[in-house]
Amino acid sequence: MPKQFLLFAPFFLFFSVLYGQSALVSDPVFIRTDYGYELIGRLRDRILIFRDRYDDFVVQGFDAQMKLSWTKELDDLDHRGTRILGVVPGRNDFSVVYQTRRRGHTVLRIHKYDPGANLIDSMEVKDYGERIFNTPKLELEQSDDRNCVVVYNTAERDRIEATCIYLDKMQTPWDHMAIVEDVSDIFESREPEVTLSNNGQFFWITERNNRKSKLERHELEVIRFDGSGVNINHTPLGSYLTVELKFAFDHQSQQLTGAGLWTDKGRERSSGVFYLRLKPGRDSSMILKYEAFDEKFLSILRQKDVAEGSKGIVDAQLQEVLLRQDGGIILVAERYREVQRGASAGRGFFRDGMRMIVDYYYDDVFVLAIQPNGQVQWKSALHKKQYSQDDDGTFSSYFLMRTPERMRFFFNDEIKYENTCSEYVLSAAGEFDRNSLLNTLNQSLRLRFRDALQMNANECLVPSEYRGRLKLVLLRF
Secondary structure, eight states: OOOOOOOOOSSSEEEEOGGGOEEEEOOOEEOTTOSEEEEEEEETTEEEEEEEOSSOEEEEEEOTTOOEEEEEEOTTSOOTTOEEEEEEEOSSOEEEEEEEEETTEEEEEEEEEOTTOOEEEEEEEEEOOOOSSSOOOEEEEEOTTSSEEEEEEOSOTTEEEEEEEETTTTEEEEEEEEEOSSHHHHHHHOOOEEEEOTTSOEEEEEEEOOSGGGGGGOEEEEEEEETTEEEEEEEEOOSSEEEEEEEEEETTTTEEEEEEEEESSOTTEEOEEEEEEEETTEEEEEEEEEEEOOHHHHHHHHTSOOOTTOOSEETEEEEEEEEOTTSOEEEEEEEEEEEEESTTTTTTBOTTSOBOEEEEEEEEEEEEEEOTTSOEEEEEEEOOOEEEESSTTTTOSOEEEEOSSEEEEEEESSOSSSOEEEEEEEETTSOEEEEEEEEOTTTTOOBOGGGOEEOSSSEEEEEEEETTEEEEEEEEO
8 A cells, every 4th residue: 555645734844654654854954055965864862964065064953853953163174175075973973084285285184073063082194295296086985883984095096095094992003005007907997896894904996807808817806905904816707797896895704795797798788697705815715606687587677578689788787785694695786877968968068058968867776686605596676767857866766775674765756846756665585565655746855865864774864955955854664
C-alpha cells in the first residue's frame, strides 16, 4: 500500500506516514550568496550545519522540532586564503579540516569544536612551504568510524604526499611521500581509487595497462601508507578491460575488497561484474572472479528482450561498494549519461554568445550481491527515469539508507519544482518493494537526496534547496 505524507502544522512542516514513519522540515535558511554548506548531523540535542558564506564561516543549530535555535560565527577561522577540506563529526564534537595561506606558505590546520560550536582544540598539522610552481592541491579521505582522516596532495604527478591525523587525540601518526613512475599514463584512464582503514592504513590504487593491446600486463598498483612506511604491491587483473572499480577495507578480515564493471567490447557498454579480494602485500591470498550479465537480468533491466549483438549495459556507472558481514559485497550501479547540445558544445558557447545546454540522465539502478568466493548471489533492477538540464544533476540520483535488515533507496520521481518522491526497500535476499514517500506539491521543497546524511538506523537528514533557500528534512522510520 502506498505511504502518503500529510501536512500537519502551519508553522513548521510535519509529515506522517503509516507504520510510525514521519518527517520534520526545518525553518528556511537563505543561502543564495553562500559558497557551500555541509551537514554535520546531531550532536547532543541539536542538528548542526556548517556554512561557508564567502565572508565568514558559521554553524547553525536546529532544535528537536527543526526550528532554528542559534547561529554562531567561527571567528577563529580567517576566511582570507582559507579552503575547507572537510567538516568531520565525532561523538561529542566536530572538526574542521582546512588549508590556509600564511606568508606565501600553504598550511594544513584542524580546529575542533564542541556541540555549541565553541573552539576546544586546534592544531597545525603541516606547513607545505612556499611552492610557487606546484601549489598544493589537497584532498581529504575519512575512515568509516570518522576518527581517522588522511589529507593527500595531488599537485605533482610523479609523487603522492599523504598525512594521517587521529581526530580524537589530535595526533599525526605518519606523514609519507611515495614516488610513482609513469603516472601520466594512469591519469589518462581515470582517477585513482583511495580508501582508508580505521587504524590509519591509507591505500592509493591505480590501474596499469587497461588497454586491449596491453591486457597481458593488466594490473593494479596498490600503494599502502601506514605507520611503518610505504609499501607498493602489484596485483594482476586478468584479460578483461575494466570500466570502473571501487574498493572498501574489510576491518574484520583486514583485507581490501573491491568490485567493478568490465567489458569485452567498448568502454561505454559493461558486460558484467568482477570481484577482487586481497591481503595488502600478499598476492597468494587474492580472489579474482569475473561474471557476465545473463540475458534474463538484462531483459528485466531494459524491460524488453535482449537483441543479438546488444548484450551488456550501456552508460553504467558504479556508485557504491558495500561490505557484507560474511566478507562479500553489495555492488550498486546506476545508468548515467550527460549530453551537451549545440554545434559548439565542445567549446562551451555558441557563436552568438549563448550558453550551451547540458542534459543529465540518471536512470535505472541495479544491485548485485556477491559472495566471498566471488559468485553472484542475486541481482535486482530498480527502475527510475530522471532528466534535468543545466543543474549538474543536483536533484537526481538517489540516497541509500542502510540497516542490517534492509536497504532503502530514496529518489525524486521527476526533477521539477513540484514533484513526488519514492523509495525502493530492498531486503537482504534481493526482494524489493516500491513505495510512495512524499509529495512536494505546495511545500516549497526540492530534495537533494544524493547529499543526504544517515544519522542512525532510523533517521536521515535530507537537504532541500528551493529558490535560494535551504531547508532540512528529517526522515524517521
